[in-house]
Amino acid sequence: MLVALSGTPGTGKTAVSNLLQKKGYPVISLNEIAIKNGFISGIDKKRNSKILDIKKLNEYVYKNYASGDLVFIEGHAAHFLNSAEKVILLRCHPEKLKKRLEKKGWNKEKVKENIEAEALDVILCEAVEYFPEDSIFEIDTSNKTIESISESIVEIIKSNFKPIKKYNIGKIDWSEEIFKDF
Numbered sequence: 001m002l003v004a005l006s007g008t009p010g011t012g013k014t015a016v017s018n019l020l021q022k023k024g025y026p027v028i029s030l031n032e033i034a035i036k037n038g039f040i041s042g043i044d045k046k047r048n049s050k051i052l053d054i055k056k057l058n059e060y061v062y063k064n065y066a067s068g069d070l071v072f073i074e075g076h077a078a079h080f081l082n083s084a085e086k087v088i089l090l091r092c093h094p095e096k097l098k099k100r101l102e103k104k105g106w107n108k109e110k111v112k113e114n115i116e117a118e119a120l121d122v123i124l125c126e127a128v129e130y131f132p133e134d135s136i137f138e139i140d141t142s143n144k145t146i147e148s149i150s151e152s153i154v155e156i157i158k159s160n161f162k163p164i165k166k167y168n169i170g171k172i173d174w175s176e177e178i179f180k181d182f
């Protein structure tokens with residue numbers, strides 16, 4: 001069973017994945033698979049980043065992981081993989097996300113683009129196009145440690161991915177943040 005772990009850059013996908021792995025849950029990285037297998041369909045010149053070939057990635061993960069035991073696939077495009085059965089989205093308040101992305105050394109434009117996307121629920125909107133609402137879980141990580149986020153994910157695993165009210169989608173509304181001058 002494949003579970004997508006997605007979220008805007010900086011929301012903690014990789015940090016949480018490392019901890020999940022330590023706890024014995026297998027996690028694969030969408031970026032690593034894409035690079036290793038050449039599933040790159042182009043270069044986004046404006047953003048100086050690789051464009052992932054989602055179709056090929058989806059076929060690959062379907063063939064290799066979909067029918068087996070629980071595996072997480074992490075990456076900010078993981079919610080585009082419809083071979084996943086469930087999606088966990090990590091969310092982070094735009095103010096906090098801004099600090100994290102600045103710390104990463106990202107330029108002002110790239111930081112702004114991503115915190116606006118987080119404020120406007122862009123990844124959630126994309127995910128609901130591919131998945132039924134009750135297959136999507138949202139975790140607000142703004143005031144959580146990496147350990148506590150991993151515990152929330154373990155809670156979701158242990159309840160067999162049945163909907164849990166506190167992780168239902170639609171609870172987060174950071175739309176007002178868009179009016180702030182980032």
Ligand SMILES: Nc1ncnc2c1ncn2[C@@H]1O[C@H](COP(=O)(O)OP(=O)(O)OP(=O)(O)O)[C@@H](O)[C@H]1O
Pocket residue numbers: 007008009010011012013014015016075076100141144145146149
């Ligand atoms: N809940 C948290 N509390 C404190 N620091 C955090 C938290 N989540 C992430 N961080 C820190 O923020 C930074 C970005 O996290 P991380 O690299 O895991 O994000 P990501 O979602 O994998 O981003 P990308 O999509 O760019 O790969 C790291 O330095 C990480 O340690």
Ligand SMILES: [Mg+2]
Pocket residue numbers: 013014015
């Ligand atoms: Mg990452």
